[in-house]
Ligand SMILES: [Zn+2]
């Protein structure tokens with residue numbers, strides 16, 4: 001009987017040890033959050049219906065035509081989704097937008113890159129409505145007034161190839177909110193300027209992100225935020241600048 005009690009006590013110690021082990025492995029799994037369910041549930045374009053998500057072999061491919069699901073002057077005067085430019089500047093008024101066959105491929109489980117790659121000119125991510133997200137660069141260099149004067153109320157405009165894209169916070173994506181905006185090419189999500197609890201994050205790294213829970217992810221995950229600093233004299237907030245936190249996937253058109 002005594003031997004049995006000792007044996008039981010030993011077993012309890014072993015069981016508690018096992019619990020300790022499993023909780024410490026939860027901590028290390030911060031780097032390994034599966035994003036597929038959130039991606040599948042978030043990506044949709046209620047106007048064109050032209051956004052689809054496929055998951056296979058550890059990667060998610062999000063396809064879209066790149067047209068928005070909200071009003072912009074770039075639909076063209078007379079279009080049912082037309083609205084005027086904000087303010088009085090119509091610098092890009094004769095430019096229109098066209099459809100593409102975009103496909104962004106991101107990992108199901110994003111991971112931090114050893115060497116952080118600087119984001120480039122062109123699509124650095126995709127908004128949840130399938131529109132590409134650009135950083136703070138234009139063909140001629142960092143965004144200048146000649147570029148932001150062409151933005152619609154969504155902080156977006158078409159490039160020289162009629163490729164509509166977001167650079168900044170705007171009416172239909174987020175304005176000073178904690179909305180999920182989209183995902184960057186490394187698979188990490190981008191949120192508005194605020195965190196889920198309505199406060200502005202105070203510990204963002206040089207790439208505009210940090211690790212924590214969000215309204216979509218109950219396990220802590222690295223995520224970016226729209227910059228909370230006004231960009232130059234534009235009065236606008238740039239969605240992304242700097243480098244990717246993770247390894248960049250492909251974005252084809
Ligand atoms: Zn642009």
Ligand SMILES: [Zn+2]
Nearest residue numbers: 195201212223
């Ligand atoms: Zn955050």
